[in-house]
């Protein structure tokens with residue numbers, strides 16, 4: 136159920152609705168919006184009697200939600216969500232750029248890349264300390280030592296740190312050292328990790344699963360939000376198809392598909408989406424043109440020596456060029472006549 140408050144509903148009216156929801160053993164999720172506040176109800180395993188709420192002061196209407204997702208939906212929040220990360224944001228007017236190496240390898244490496252990322256004007260630095268690798272023999276990441284290097288990057292360059300957690304133990308560490316909690320494609324339906332992410336104090340970057348439908352992806356976001364963490368950023372990173380010319384097929388149509396249903400910001404990962412250096416910039420341009428709120432890009436100071444994903448990593452120079460190009464596209468779209 137979804138309760139839409141009147142534009143002039145008071146704090147007291149809202150608190151009373153929340154109290155009544157809690158009294159029934161359910162959980163209220165209050166989403167203030169530009170013109171009205173809506174309150175989503177979760178935890179009910181059967182339909183709630185809407186007449187209990189319709190007559191309360193300040194309530195405009197109580198709506199039965201028939202879709203599988205509630206909190207991610209535009210029904211709950213018709214205005215786009217802007218996810219704030221300290222003094223930076225994703226989903227606002229500015230194109231968000233998250234860039235950095237696939238994996239944190241050394242201080243020298245992260246500092247060299249972070250310097251270029253900072254110089255480009257990007258606000259976010261990426262880098263995995265816990266790497267979910269296909270082979271158990273491949274580089275698995277530096278663990279906590281890697282997170283400490285990321286924290287040093289934040290200190291030195293003022294960049295917000297985006298990094299992946301793969302389980303409960305790494306989640307505790309990511310909470311301690313990072314600014315954005317990344318859930319990787321392989322864990323998109325790791326429901327206990329999603330619930331854990333929902334209890335993180337940080338926004339969650341939720342990558343689309345390797346073969347997840349948009350509905351499954353949104354339901355994964357719903358898991359995070361149902362725990363009370365409403366700061367979710369969706370990330371399209373390509374899905375498995377029959378094609379062999381790319382590592383994955385970057386599903387650009389997912390951006391308008393999500394935007395029709397959800398208020399959550401969406402970013403594009405053309406690095407994992409293509410797997411190939413020469414395709415990253417063209418698909419980054421396309422991602423911005425299609426309306427994404429941001430990009431996540433793999434960059435390495437020496438891609439040929441990278442311990443993971445060197446083939447799709449941009450050089451520092453290529454990255455600098457990409458940022459200029461995508462900013463120009465973003466600017467053009469922002470000023471395009473609507474119609």
Ligand code: PEP
Pocket residue numbers: 237263267299318319320321342372407
């Ligand atoms: C990553 O971004 O570091 C990563 C492992 O990507 P994905 O989960 O999309 O494969």
Ligand code: MN
Pocket residue numbers: 237238407433443444
């Ligand atoms: Mn990678």
